[in-house]
Amino acid sequence: YxxxxxxxxKPQQSLAGKQIVITAGPTQEAIDPVRYISNHSSGKMGYALxxxxxxxxxxxxxxxxxxxxxxxxSANLIKVxxxxxxxxxxxxxxxxxxxxxxxxxxxxxxxxxxxxxxIKKNNQELTLTFIKNPDILADVAKQQQSVFTVGFAAxxxxxxxYAKEKLARKQLDMIAANDxxxxxxxxxxxxxxxxxxxxxxxxxxEVADKRQLAFELMQLVSEHYRxxxxxK
Amino acid sequence: YxxxxxxxxKPQQSLAGKQIVITAGPTQEAIDPVRYISNHSSGKMGYALxxxxxxxxxxxxxxxxxxxxxxxxSANLIKVxxxxxxxxxxxxxxxxxxxxxxxxxxxxxxxxxxxxxxIKKNNQELTLTFIKNPDILADVAKQQQSVFTVGFAAxxxxxxxYAKEKLARKQLDMIAANDxxxxxxxxxxxxxxxxxxxxxxxxxxEVADKRQLAFELMQLVSEHYRxxxxxK
Numbered sequence: 001y002x003x004x005x006x007x008x009x010k011p012q013q014s015l016a017g018k019q020i021v022i023t024a025g026p027t028q029e030a031i032d033p034v035r036y037i038s039n040h041s042s043g044k045m046g047y048a049l050x051x052x053x054x055x056x057x058x059x060x061x062x063x064x065x066x067x068x069x070x071x072x073x074s075a076n077l078i079k080v081x082x083x084x085x086x087x088x089x090x091x092x093x094x095x096x097x098x099x100x101x102x103x104x105x106x107x108x109x110x111x112x113x114x115x116x117x118x119i120k121k122n123n124q125e126l127t128l129t130f131i132k133n134p135d136i137l138a139d140v141a142k143q144q145q146s147v148f149t150v151g152f153a154a155x156x157x158x159x160x161x162y163a164k165e166k167l168a169r170k171q172l173d174m175i176a177a178n179d180x181x182x183x184x185x186x187x188x189x190x191x192x193x194x195x196x197x198x199x200x201x202x203x204x205x206e207v208a209d210k211r212q213l214a215f216e217l218m219q220l221v222s223e224h225y226r227x228x229x230x231x232k
Numbered sequence: 233y234x235x236x237x238x239x240x241x242k243p244q245q246s247l248a249g250k251q252i253v254i255t256a257g258p259t260q261e262a263i264d265p266v267r268y269i270s271n272h273s274s275g276k277m278g279y280a281l282x283x284x285x286x287x288x289x290x291x292x293x294x295x296x297x298x299x300x301x302x303x304x305x306s307a308n309l310i311k312v313x314x315x316x317x318x319x320x321x322x323x324x325x326x327x328x329x330x331x332x333x334x335x336x337x338x339x340x341x342x343x344x345x346x347x348x349x350x351i352k353k354n355n356q357e358l359t360l361t362f363i364k365n366p367d368i369l370a371d372v373a374k375q376q377q378s379v380f381t382v383g384f385a386a387x388x389x390x391x392x393x394y395a396k397e398k399l400a401r402k403q404l405d406m407i408a409a410n411d412x413x414x415x416x417x418x419x420x421x422x423x424x425x426x427x428x429x430x431x432x433x434x435x436x437x438e439v440a441d442k443r444q445l446a447f448e449l450m451q452l453v454s455e456h457y458r459x460x461x462x463x464k
Contacts, residue, residue, distance in 0.1 A: 033388050034271050034337065034412060037263070068300040105266065108353040118388045118412075121340040121364065130358040156265045156350045180266060180350075 014222045016057030019097045021090060022050050023104035023136065025065035027083040031128065032115035040180075041105035042188045043067030045152075048214035049101055050075050056218055061097075063089045065104055083107050083133035090136050094144050099225055101150040102137040109133060138170040148225045150174045156181040160195065167197050174198045174224060176217060196220055246454045248289030251329045253322060254282050255336035255368065257297035259315040263360065264347035272412075273337035274420045275299030277384075280446035281333055282307050288450055293329075295321045297336055315339050315365035322368050326376050331457055333382045334369040341365060370402040380457045382406045388413040392427065399429050406430045406456060408449060428452055 024046020028036045047069050050062045054074055061076040063086055071077040078093070080086045083106045094100060109130035119126070141149045151172045153163040156179070163177035176194045184191065193207040194217065205216050256278020260268045279301050282294045286306055293308040295318055303309040310325070312318045315338045326332060341362035351358070373381045383404045385395040388411070395409035408426045416423065425439040426449065437448050 031269070034386060035269065035339070036272065037267065037269050039266050040268065107267070109358050112357070116388075118386075124364055125344070126341050126362040128360055128362065130360065132353065132356055154266060154350075156348075 013057035014226075015053055015099075015218070018058045018099060018225075019061070020053045020058045020099045020101065021061045021063065021093050021097045022046055022053065022101045023063045023065075023086060023090060023106070024050070025067040025069075026105045027065045027086055027107045027133075028081050029083065029107045029110035029133075030081075030114050031111050032117065032119050034118050037107060037109070037111070037130070039105035039107055040188070041065070041067075043069050043104075044188075044190065044210050045192060045214065046101075046103035047071065048210045049103055049218060051211065052214040052218040055215075056222065058099075061093045063093070063104070083110060083136070087134040087136050087139070090140065091143075094140055094147060097144070097147050099148045099150070099221060100140045100144070101221070102140070103152050104136075105154065106136060107133055135170070137172065141171045148173045148221070148228055150176065150221055153177040154180045160197075163195070163197055167199070173228065174221065198224060245289035246458075247285055247331075247450070250290045250331060250457075251293075252285045252290045252331045252333065253293045253295065253325050253329045254278055254285065254333045255295045255297075255318060255322060255338070256282070257299040257301075258337045259297045259318055259339045259365075260313050261315065261339045261342035261365075262313075262346050263343050264349065264351050266350050269339060269341070269343070269362070271337035271339055272420070273297070273299075275301050276420075276422065276442050277424060277446065278333075278335035279303065280442045281335055281450060283443070284446040284450040287447075288454065290331075293325045295325070295336070315342060315368070319366040319368050319371070322372065323375075326372055326379060329376070329379050331380045331382070331453060332372045332376070333453070334372070335384050336368075337386065338368060339365055367402070369404065373403045380405045380453070380460060382408065382453055385409040386412045392429075395427070395429055399431070405460065406453065430456060 025043035026039045026041040028038045030036050050060050051072050053060050054072055063078045078089045080089055110133050112129045112131045137151045149172050153166050153175055155162045159177050159179045163175050167175040176196050178194050192210050192213050194205045196203050205213055257275035258271045258273040260270045262268050282292050283304050285292050286304055295310045310321045312321055342365050344361045344363045369383045381404050385398050385407055387394045391409050391411045395407050399407040408428050410426050424442050424445050426437045428435050437445055
């Protein structure tokens with residue numbers, strides 16, 4: 001009777017035995033030893049997804065940029081700084097994975113040259129050239145087609161259009177879009193709202209605590225992961 | 233007897249009644265709603281200086297960039313993001329101040345144009361132009377000559393030469409230099425070491441916990457502040 005109660009309170013172990021790789025947080029791209037370019041990201045959503053996946057029975061590798069959060073003890077935590085480091089860490093872990101969730105706010109560009117010494121501010125203007133970083137999400141989707149791949153799209157306008165376009169172009173299985181122009185959700189907030197798209201449909205997950213939202217998203221991932229493998 | 237013991241354990245109230253403005257942490261300069269340029273800085277040294285000054289009897293205004301630290305309750309905390317915001321906050325507070333300590337890692341440059349919408353990554357390369365931010369330390373030293381002004385110099389090479397040059401050029405009363413090429417001290421570390429310069433001399437403060445070092449630096453500031461005013 002007691003065991004029944006405990007079982008009822010635990011989330012369904014629908015991801016038992018699954019290997020999940022999750023990226024979280026921002027990346028920092030060095031300009032010189034003191035300056036860097038980065039994206040706003042607290043890492044809260046990615047860490048909440050790691051916790052939700054663990055609670056649902058998965059084995060989780062969390063590849064995280066610089067954040068001020070405690071990682072779940074039972075996750076395999078890999079700390080990185082730059083997008084190139086994150087790309088290398090994900091590619092080394094992805095071969096045995098069943099599901100990949102790219103939740104990190106990866107810097108799209110990095111400085112073309114990294115200065116070894118601090119740039120002195122002698123000039124009134126400073127011009128920097130940035131080059132494209134590797135696309136972790138697209139590379140996982142292309143190179144590991146058996147891995148169920150979930151992306152995120154943080155947009156400030158035309159959120160739904162950009163998200164659907166990204167889903168198709170990068171050949172993802174699912175994409176979760178949020179409108180970061182709304183400051184009450186996203187970034188450093190504890191709350192978020194997502195619209196989730198897949199090839200044949202979409203679902204809105206209403207504003208909620210990121211921990212709650214993470215469970216709803218992982219539930220959706222779990223269902224569609226099973227559908228994909230059932231249909232093979 | 234008990235009162236004597238308590239008094240002995242308290243730091244000397246050598247800054248009693250003094251108004252001190254301290255800047256701390258990095259600034260973030262927006263490129264677009266998600267991207268920014270910043271400097272490495274945990275804010276630990278500036279927050280430790282605020283605590284030390286309060287313990288020595290001062291009234292403290294702490295102007296802080298984005299950090300993950302708890303400010304001392306008894307400080308007047310002003311939160312800012314950009315260098316322009318920090319400059320405005322300091323200038324509004326400085327008129328009644330006795331001492332200014334510029335410990336923040338202020339971004340020297342900001343993007344010349346801030347985009348209202350997220351820049352799409354359509355191009356292989358991205359070129360950004362940056363323009364100079366206002367120089368908070370130099371403006372305080374120039375506009376408020378009665379304020380005892382202390383700067384920081386984080387350098388990766390020729391630390392002593394750059395620090396002395398900055399002391400003279402910005403007409404500071406004192407400058408604390410640290411070599412940030414040594415990764416065991418500075419930035420996110422809890423430890424630091426400083427070499428402090430003033431017009432007629434210098435003093436090395438050996439590697440120590442930032443809280444300990446903050447007390448030693450505030451002691452030095454307090455002595456030289458009194459000398460400056462005694463000699464008038």
